[in-house]
Amino acid sequence: MIEIDAITKRYDDITVVDTVSMIVEPRTVTVIVGTSGSGKTTLLRMINRLVEPSSGAIRLDGEDSRSIPGHELRRRIGYAIQGHGLFPHRTVAQNIATVPNLLEWPKARVDAKVEELLSLFQLDPKVFANRYPHELSGGQQQRVGVARALAAEPKVLLMDEPFGALDPIIRAKAQEDLLAIQKHFETTIVLVTHDMDEAFHLADKIAVMDKGRVLQYGPPPELVRHPANPFVQTLIGDMQRPFRLLAVSTVAGATEPGEAGGEPISEDLSLQEALAELMWSGRRAAPVISQTGEMVGRITLDALLKHAARPK
């Protein structure tokens, strides 16, 4: 758990982060969104004390972050820097191995970890392990940067626009991988992004920042249903609201008893995906199957529309 308690950062007279308080639950993904210059990076960097707060406190699992030396704190917290920040004089493998080496892992374990991460991020170790960062594409560099942040299996992972340079296909894949890794290692992730689709896809909770303040902090559906102010509403996008609502719920929650014809839909798809499938196949209903393949009921267009409607 990360408790951020009235944290403030001032540079001279300018307040960059203004008395922000929020609690990040363990094993969740918190996404920070906001306009450029709103203080997202600064807030993130105060969590691992790359930036020392002007006032306020941050506690990790109840322990004040100032109670241990900054560099030790940072070894426990993974950090994928905005851009990629790879060391130009080290190979891809050496870059990824940096933190495990600082923690003095045995060599065999380091090598295995590097190989595992490279494969996970679709970078063939045989091809990429011994390349230098300048011999990679921007998207490959970014993936190596994320892999480096994950190398020591940190319990907390801070990511600053980690997928900005990826094409849509690799980006979707990287997002799935990140969620899988997060479930597997039970990592607590705080991630900054400009992409609202990405935010809604990944987040358990979203924090909206503007001018150094957190305007709203809550689960994605809450932001859609009850935006705290016009800024949040604009950021989510007026036209996007019904689709965002559909995007954050799964078919399982809208399944009703009954039968329907045609290709079945898996119950772990999002409602948005179910709607797309119904519209595309020209059906008003479709059968729903569980992950194990049993028929569990059906999903109808009416049910979907009801889920997408403004709350009364």
Add this chain to the structure above:
Amino acid sequence: MSIRIDKLGVVIGLIALYGMFAASFAVLKPNRILQGQAKSMLESLPGASGWGLLLLLLFIILIALIRVPAWSRLVGAVAALAALVFAIGFAAGALTPPGNSYARVSPAAGFWVLVFAFALLAADAITRLQPPPWMRLLFLGVFALLVWGIFASDLWAGLSIMKEYAGRSEVFWSEAGKHVTLAIGSLLSACLVGLPLGIFCHRVPSIRATVLNTLNLIQTIPSIALFGILIGPLAWIATNIPGAAAMGIRGIGTAPAFVALFLYSLLPIVANTVVGLAGVPREANDAARGIGMTDRQRLIQVELPLAMPVILTGIRIVLVQNIGLATIAALIGGGGFGVFVFQGIGQTAMDLVLLGAVPTVALAFASAVILDALIQMSSAVPQRATSA
């Protein structure tokens, strides 16, 4: 297939033709001090040998003129230089009247012009070949071996410079030792002080300007003046601090020369360290901190490796500069090759001057080649050979 003319080759050809036909090849002097008679290439080399050399050089000039692969230019240049080395030794034997032990033969302007022209050709060919660092070191090694071969054989025994050497070979090597100790010793101590000082200046920006300006000021003091300035304080140390005199510290001699070279060395080392560290990408530093490196780990694992080529460039400047400046140390009894230079000037014996100057230049050249190779090898981000 048309023959294409190489522009640099034309320049080299003109220089070489001047050296061959317009300048004298060797000088014959009645003794080591008097003015001598200039001899052309054909006069210096009896019979067919003169014509042989002439034709060989003309042929190699032809190679230089047209565009042929770089390696054949290199072979040509090396062949020309080797021929010249042999020829001047041979000329010495041929020109010296039999039984006359006073007469001296020295290379004249034409010889030096030719050496310059073909060295230029060799350097150009090597640049075009882009040999990897280890190969350049290999070239240097072969070159050193050849020079040693000349010394070991009697090839140049008749030349005046070797007669000067023969008379003082022991002194020569002890002065050579002093020269190298002076140049490299002051460099090492400057590194010992300059690197930490440079790192400190990088970390504490407020003192940077003061330190660099002070070092800049020292750099502008002429060397002779600096020796003079140092005599007072060092003499005082020698008389007032127990043990200092026993360590060899005196107002004149090696100590002030060493201190002066050390002071001159500081600026390039400190300045290049500061510039090198400032050039480390901000993201790399940021990532190093973000990942949990301590300041020390960051310095050793990230900043210094990335700054190393620039720092080594500073060290290269210092080494070459020190090897040259160490010559002046002889003025205040500091020893080194300068001893021969100043003795030679005093006695108007130009060959003695050369005995000091030639090894100094060779030493500076060799250290420049070695450090250039090191710089390239140390470049933290390896430049993979890109096929042209």
